[in-house]
Amino acid sequence: MPDILQDLGYLALGSRLKRLAERLQAEATQIFEQNCFITQPSHFPLLAALDRYGPLTVTEAVSALGVSQPAVTRSLVGLVDMGLAETTVSETDRRQKTISLTEAGTAAVARMKRDVWPHVARAAAEMAAGPDASLLDQITRIEAALDAKSLSERATSGHALIEYSDDLAGAFYDINAEWISDMFTLEPNDIAILSNPKELIIDKGGTILFVSTGGLGIVGTCALMPVKDGHFELTKMGVLKSARGRKSGEFLLAKALERARTMEMNSLYLLTNRKCAAAIHLYEKLGFEHDAGMLATYGQRYDRCDVAMSYPLDAPTA
Amino acid sequence: MPDILQDLGYLALGSRLKRLAERLQAEATQIFEQNCFITQPSHFPLLAALDRYGPLTVTEAVSALGVSQPAVTRSLVGLVDMGLAETTVSETDRRQKTISLTEAGTAAVARMKRDVWPHVARAAAEMAAGPDASLLDQITRIEAALDAKSLSERATSGHALIEYSDDLAGAFYDINAEWISDMFTLEPNDIAILSNPKELIIDKGGTILFVSTGGLGIVGTCALMPVKDGHFELTKMGVLKSARGRKSGEFLLAKALERARTMEMNSLYLLTNRKCAAAIHLYEKLGFEHDAGMLATYGQRYDRCDVAMSYPLDAPTA
């Protein structure tokens, strides 16, 4: 069986990290047991913090460990039960408890620090070592990124690129039918292509892409359709009226061109109409050039066509 | 408060990953709730696996998800309760159950695949993006490394370098007293240095290092002692008799020289005796050269001294 979490890539980042963390924690349990020590690795962070920073109140420990207060309280109870830590009520504020290591706790930490921790640190570093930057740095960066903006905020803002699948055929039709029938008329060629995207585009080696926005779902689409001899038409590009003004079209077109550059392609052109001023502006912005030759060659494909543009595939991609 | 997990580096890798994973899972819960879906993110991997690989038996799902069988069973119960999955007993083997998505499950997955997953994947990738190699690749490498050799095996094999701390003063004395009194006699200069390592070495800008092996604890030590004017003596290097034959000395000396090269130092020499053939061989192997001048300058420091060597600090460090 393949590994689904690996297959899903970043989508399953959380589950994958969790799995790895559980595994490392199981290893830690084993190492602690081998050294006849605390059975629960969960106590380790609090012990280490007490050793490194000296006596702490519960609230300070929460801040140092970066976990919830009940988690600290539970660790604390565990350490006290084992006689490794003790608490004293603060004199100035009787709500506060100061946690400190007992003599036994200090001795246990000293022994672990001498005989166990260095080897665990070495083993973990050896295991995580790679040609690239430190895993720890990456974790630090992710933690900082999460502090700055939560994953759910990130997910609901911005655009995602989505590949064609058969259940998106309806969206492909609807999005294009909306703008075409709004500004022009659906021509037989439109209906043929919109009704059979799989056969006429995908199966012939073309690509259909969609753009989804966090809150609205699929809002736009765009196709790279092989015409003949390695010549491709960028076509059936549209964004729902209800979703305009978010630069979804620009996102989509940029991704489509990015994709086009990775495909074996002799030329890439598009056909449109002078009325589509905003679209033409976008095409120009992303590098398309007006091309009378293409208009002469392919312009008959649609009644509405009076503009053709082509994309300089060999140009520097900036 | 500083962050203890960050402070501890690789020693706390497991706890740190766990903390990050919990955080991501909390985010996932929020995202699922926003989209009015399954409340438990724990169900996600099984749903994704069923979607991607088709109906699975419990055992197959265990393999695909990489978690324990009870974890899969629990996910399964959850999905069945929500009406998203159903099970059928295999006809050929009545112990087996095949899990498949119900119509509602298929629809729910399709909706998530269209409206939620791409954004989560994008957001996670954006968050994890860095100048370096992919975090996913690093995770994959760590998983593979763990498959090859467990962390506890790694921890109990090999050597770790340990810095001087006051509680290691006793070890510093004992390890050196063992070999010196075994081969020679403890001289007053030995006793002075071994009894006051902090004052005579550390506080003067020197360094004392220890080597620990996974099973045996501290087994060797070595000092870089400032003599005068930026001239340092590599001294008090010894490995417990009971721990010889594991290349601990070579490990330690290599680390000490590595450290020496990072220190401001005009010269580094050592004093020894022809009887210490194995040690001299090691010194030669790691780059020390016999140096009659040093013998003339410093040889009087110990009665037993009849060999001096110096380390070419400016030579290429290979």
Place this chain on the structure above:
DNA sequence: GCACTATACATAACATGTTATGTATAGGTG
């Protein structure tokens, strides 16, 4: 063909994280 072992899944117990909420004390404000 019976008895033992292995396998597939279920269940129990527990480790360890969370959120929500309770309780005692501190601190500020009319």
Place this chain on the structure above:
DNA sequence: CACCTATACATAACATGTTATGTATAGTGC
């Protein structure tokens, strides 16, 4: 000073992972 609110920690409930073990069925060797 009484009272309200905020804070520090405790406790409860639950999410989700684990290991250990139970139960039914399959397979295997005498």
